[in-house]
Every structure is written in C-alpha cells, then in structure tokens.
Amino acid sequence: MPTGTALRDPRQQLFEAAERILLRAGPNALTSRAVTAEAGVAKGVLHRYFPDFDAFLAELVRGRIRALDALGAALNESAGTGTVAGNLTGALVVLFDPVATSVVGLVIARDELRARLRAAGSTGIPLMTEAAAVLAAYLGAERDLGRIAPDADVDVLAPTLLGAAHLLFADREAGPPDTETVRRTVAAVTAGAASA
Structure with a gap:
C-alpha cells in the first residue's frame, strides 16, 4: 500500500520553496529545515537529491x-x-x-x-x-x-x-x-x- 503522495518534481519544488523564503525573509532565514517545511516535504527529501x-x-x-x-x-x-x-x-x-x-x-x-x-x-x-x-x-x-x-x-x-x-x-x-x-x-x- 503506498504511503503519501508522489511529489511533482521534488528538486524544483525545493528550489521554489527556497526562492519563496529568500523573497519573504532573506538569506539568513534559508535553512534545510525551512526549505523542506516551505516545500511541504520531509527533511529527508532534500538529502535524497543533494548530499548536503x-x-x-x-x-x-x-x-x-x-x-x-x-x-x-x-x-x-x-x-x-x-x-x-x-x-x-x-x-x-x-x-x-x-x-x-x-x-x-x-x-x-x-x-x-x-x-x-x-x-x-x-x-x-x-x-x-x-x-x-x-x-x-x-x-x-x-x-x-x-x-x-x-x-x-x-x-x-x-x-x-x-x-x-x-x-x-x-x-x-x-x-x-x-x-x-x-x-x-x-x-x-x-x-x-x-x-x-
């Protein structure tokens, strides 16, 4: 049985979330946790596509x-x-x-x-x-x-x-x-x- 829903394009979703954070709060607010929360995905999703x-x-x-x-x-x-x-x-x-x-x-x-x-x-x-x-x-x-x-x-x-x-x-x-x-x-x- 599948768990959760498929992400449309996880990398692009993460980049778009990062850009929204940059627009709203600037570079100092950009953390991995902030990006994954903004993207609405688990923190592990970022590390699935990027080493750090x-x-x-x-x-x-x-x-x-x-x-x-x-x-x-x-x-x-x-x-x-x-x-x-x-x-x-x-x-x-x-x-x-x-x-x-x-x-x-x-x-x-x-x-x-x-x-x-x-x-x-x-x-x-x-x-x-x-x-x-x-x-x-x-x-x-x-x-x-x-x-x-x-x-x-x-x-x-x-x-x-x-x-x-x-x-x-x-x-x-x-x-x-x-x-x-x-x-x-x-x-x-x-x-x-x-x-x-």
Whole structure:
C-alpha cells in the first residue's frame, strides 16, 4: 500500500520553496529545515537529491547563473537599438530581481557555498562575476558598433555598473529602486564611455 503522495518534481519544488523564503525573509532565514517545511516535504527529501545543504544551495545558484544566458542573448540582440543606457537599465532591473539580489547576499555570506561554486568554475563572487561578463559582452558589441567610445574598457565598466546597481537593489527594507533611479545611475557610470 503506498504511503503519501508522489511529489511533482521534488528538486524544483525545493528550489521554489527556497526562492519563496529568500523573497519573504532573506538569506539568513534559508535553512534545510525551512526549505523542506516551505516545500511541504520531509527533511529527508532534500538529502535524497543533494548530499548536503550547501550542495543544494550551489545548484540553486548555478540555476541562476544558467539563466544569465537568456538575459545575455536578449541584451546582445538589443545592441544597436534603443539607447545603451536604456538597454543596460532594462537588463539590470531584470538581473536584480528580488530573488537574485537575495542569492547574491547568500553567496557573499556562505564561505562553503562560494568554495563549491568556485570549484565548479566560478570566480570572484559567483553570479556577480558571470553577470559582469554578460554586461561586458554587450558593451563590447556596442563599442564595435561605435555607440560607445573605442577606448572604453568594457571589462572595467561592466563590474562598475554591476556594483553600482547592486547597491541600489540591496536594501531589502526599502525595496527595489524605481527604473529612473537605475537609469540615472547607468547614465552616470557610462557617461565617460559615451561615443563622441
């Protein structure tokens, strides 16, 4: 006789539960017990799919890193259209959704998680480093099109934009900034790179 009900996709159910916790209470509230309780499953379910909680968290972050591919593709397609500041503003608003902002805090706070992500190939602050590469690729495309200065150092400009934007989005209590605030920040950071 079967006991209980089958889970739809246990791994995805656990990831969705973790994201809800991050949205509601932030990275400090994320524990294996909190995730399994939020998902409505026994604690052993998480350990059936992941050797430990940091392995689970590493896969959660890697999922966010993989999602950057779609953002990068869309941003690169926008090269040569609209305005550079407008394209970057839109990308940063998407990039720093509330879950991603909390994930960055989680990565910064957990040494073992960072170590696992670095062992898998990430460098610097995982997720932020990959996001900087996405921005640098777009800025390089715009430089090639002549929309930013030919001597603009996109490998410095991209993490500068990312850091400035992260400061805007990181305050959980105040909530995300309005788009105009992000646009003004982008315009200020990129002003020196504007094509003459």
